[in-house]
Amino acid sequence: xxxxxxxxxxxxxxxxxxxxxxxxxxxxxxxxxxxxxxxxxxxxxxxxxxxxxxxxxxxxxxxxxxxxxxxxxxxxxxxxxxxxxxxxxxxxxxxxxxxxxxxxxxxxxxxxxxxxxxxxxxxxxxxxxxxxxxxxxxxxxxxxxxxxxxxxxxxxxxxxxxxxxxxxxxxxxxxxxxxxxxxxxxxxxxxxxxxxxxxxxxxxxxxxxxxxxxxxxxxxxxxxxxxxxxxxxxxxxxxxxxxxxxxxxxxxxxxxxxxxxxxxxxxxxxxxxxxxxxxxxxxxxxxxxxxxxxxxxxxxxxxxxxxxxxxxxxxxxxxxxxxxxxxxxxxxxxxxxxxxxxxxxxxxxxxxxxxxxxxxxxxxxxxxxxxxxxxxxxxxxxxxxxxxxxxxxxxxxxxxxxxxxxxxxxxxxxxxxxxxxxxx
Ligand code: GDP
Numbered sequence: 001x002x003x004x005x006x007x008x009x010x011x012x013x014x015x016x017x018x019x020x021x022x023x024x025x026x027x028x029x030x031x032x033x034x035x036x037x038x039x040x041x042x043x044x045x046x047x048x049x050x051x052x053x054x055x056x057x058x059x060x061x062x063x064x065x066x067x068x069x070x071x072x073x074x075x076x077x078x079x080x081x082x083x084x085x086x087x088x089x090x091x092x093x094x095x096x097x098x099x100x101x102x103x104x105x106x107x108x109x110x111x112x113x114x115x116x117x118x119x120x121x122x123x124x125x126x127x128x129x130x131x132x133x134x135x136x137x138x139x140x141x142x143x144x145x146x147x148x149x150x151x152x153x154x155x156x157x158x159x160x161x162x163x164x165x166x167x168x169x170x171x172x173x174x175x176x177x178x179x180x181x182x183x184x185x186x187x188x189x190x191x192x193x194x195x196x197x198x199x200x201x202x203x204x205x206x207x208x209x210x211x212x213x214x215x216x217x218x219x220x221x222x223x224x225x226x227x228x229x230x231x232x233x234x235x236x237x238x239x240x241x242x243x244x245x246x247x248x249x250x251x252x253x254x255x256x257x258x259x260x261x262x263x264x265x266x267x268x269x270x271x272x273x274x275x276x277x278x279x280x281x282x283x284x285x286x287x288x289x290x291x292x293x294x295x296x297x298x299x300x301x302x303x304x305x306x307x308x309x310x311x312x313x314x315x316x317x318x319x320x321x322x323x324x325x326x327x328x329x330x331x332x333x334x335x336x337x338x339x340x341x342x343x344x345x346x347x348x349x350x351x352x353x354x355x356x357x358x359x360x361x362x363x364x365x366x367x368x369x370x371x372x373x374x375x376x377x378x379x380x381x382x383x384x385x386x387x388x389x390x391x392x393x394x395x396x397x398x399x400x401x402x403x404x405x406x407x408x409x410x411x412x413x414x415x416x417x418x419x420x421x422x423x424x
Contacts, residue, residue, distance in 0.1 A: 002216045002252065003259040004243035005329075007223025008319030008405075010270035011241075012293070012306065013263035014331035014413055016040025019056035019219045021418050022261075027214040028064045028206070029057030032249030033239040034221035035072030035104055037129040041294060044418045046090050048294075053078050054085070054093070055219050061091040066202055069100035070239065070249020072108075072134045073146065075191040097195055098202035098251070099147040106187065107166060107179055108133040114174040124235060125272030127302055135238035137162075146199055149192035152185075159184045203251025210256055218246035218257065224319035225270075232361055235274025243323050262325035262407065264316055266333040266397075268309035269297050275364040278309035278345035278371075285309075292335050294416035310371065312345040313404035318358030320407045328405065330398060331413040334420075339376040342397060345369040346404065374400060382415045387424050 005022065007013040020042045023029055036052035043049075044059055051058070053074065055065045067073060078097070086092050108130030115133070116123045126132060137143045142162050148154045159181050167178045209216060220241055225231045227241045239245070243262075247254040267288060270276050280288070285308040289297045297306040320328065336342055347354045347370035350363055354370055377391035384390055390398075390412075402409045412422040 002256045004218040004246045005261045006220035006243045008262045008264045009223045010225045011222035013265045015263045016042045016056040018329045023057030026217045028216045029055035030066040030250045031055045032068040032246045033070045036077045037127040037131045038221050043416045058093040064094045067097045068250040069098040072104045073101045074104040095198050096200040097198040102143040104134045132238045155188050224322050230322045232274045260326045262323045263329045269306040271299050277367045278312040278369045310343045317405045325407045327410040328407045329411040330409045334382045334414040341373045342376050343371040346372050
C-alpha cells in the first residue's frame with residue numbers, strides 16, 4: 001500500500017508532522033523530489049528537529065528511509081543530517097539512496113548564488129541550495145548519477161564536459177574563479193566513499209516491498225503552487241511537488257499510489273517572491289506570523305520571515321485537485337484561536353470578474369481577493385482529542401473549508417506534536 005503525503009499550498013503545511021505521525025504504522029518512507037532547500041519541523045519524543053533531506057520517518061527503528069532517484073542529493077549534507085539525529089539519541093536509521101539519484105555538486109550551489117546576485121532585485125528568491133542549477137544540469141544531461149561515482153573513467157569524462165561549459169560562464173558572465181577538474185574528481189571520490197554504504201537499486205527494492213504488502217509513504221516537499229508545471233511559474237521550485245511525480249521520483253508504478261493525503265494549512269504562508277492573493281500585511285500579518293506554526297512562521301532553511309495570508313480557498317481547491325487529493329489533513333488550526341472573526345478568501349476578482357478557478361500566472365498577477373468572514377472560536381483548542389469536543393465555530397470553519405475545497409478533511413491537526421491530531 002503506497003500513500004503520498006503532499007502539500008496543497010506553498011509549502012510549510014506541516015507535511016513533516018503528518019509523515020512522522022503516519023510513519024509509526026509504515027515500513028518505508030521515501031523522499032522523491034527536491035533537495036535540502038526546504039525544511040520539515042518535527043517535534044516528537046526525541047525533541048525538535050528540522051530535517052531537510054532525510055524523510056520525516058527516520059525516528060522509528062522499524063522504518064527504512066529512502067532517498068529516491070528524483071531527489072537532488074547533497075551527499076555531505078545527508079551524512080551530516082544522519083549524524084545529527086544519531087547524536088541526539090535517535091536509533092541509527094536504516095537509509096537507502098537510489099543508485100539513480102543525481103549528485104548535487106558544490107558548483108551547483110555556487111551557480112545558484114552567483115545567479116541570484118546577478119539577477120539582484122529580479123531574483124526568484126532561491127534558497128541558494130543549488131537546486132535550480134542541479135535540475136538544469138540533470139535535464140541538460142550533464143548531471144552525475146550516484147552509480148557513476150563508482151566508475152572513475154565515466155566521472156573524468158563527465159567532469160571534463162561540465163568544466164567546458166561552466167568555465168565559460170564563470171569567466172565571461174560571472175567573473176568568478178574557474179572550476180578545477182582535478183579538484184572535482186577528488187570531490188567525487190570523497191562523495192563515493194561517503195554514500196557507498198547506502199546505495200541501492202531503490203526501484204527494485206520498492207517493487208519487492210509492494211509485492212510483500214509493505215506500507216510505503218511518499219513524502220513530498222513544498223506544495224502544489226510551487227510545482228514547476230502547475231504552480232505559479234516562474235516563482236516555482238525546480239522539481240515537481242505533485243504526488244504523481246512520486247511514482248517517477250521513487251520508481252514505482254503510478255497505480256500503486258492508492259491514497260494521496262494532501263496537507264492543507266488553516267491559513268496561508270509562503271516564502272519567496274510570486275503572487276500571493278490572500279496576503280496580509282502590517283500588524284495583522286505580524287501577529288499571525290508570531291503566533292503561527294510552532295513558535296513563529298520563519299523559514300526552516302533560511303530563517304526568512306514567511307509571508308502571511310488568510311486561508312485561500314481558490315488556491316487550495318486547485319492545489320488539492322492538481323495533487324489528486326483523496327483526503328485532506330487540515331493543520332495548524334489551533335493558531336487561529338486568537339481571532340474573533342476569520343477572513344477566508346473565496347474568490348479572485350480579475351478584470352472586474354469574480355472567479356473561483358485558479359488562473360495561470362499572468363492573470364494571477366491581476367487577481368484581487370474576495371473575502372468572506374467566518375466567526376472565530378476565540379479559545380485554545382490544543383489538547384482536544386475528538387471532533388465533537390471542538391467548539392461549534394471551529395467545526396463550522398472546518399466544514400466551510402471542506403465544502404470550498406471539495407475534499408474530505410479526515411484529520412485535523414491542533415498542535416505541532418505527534419499526538420496533536422483529531423481523526424474524523
Ligand atoms: P512542512 O515542510 O510541510 O513539513 O512544514 P514545516 O515543518 O516547514 O512547517 C510547519 C510548522 O508548523 C512546523 O513548525 C511544525 O512544527 C508546525 N506545525 C505542524 N502542525 C501544526 C499544528 O497543527 N499546530 C501548530 N501550532 N503547529 C504545527
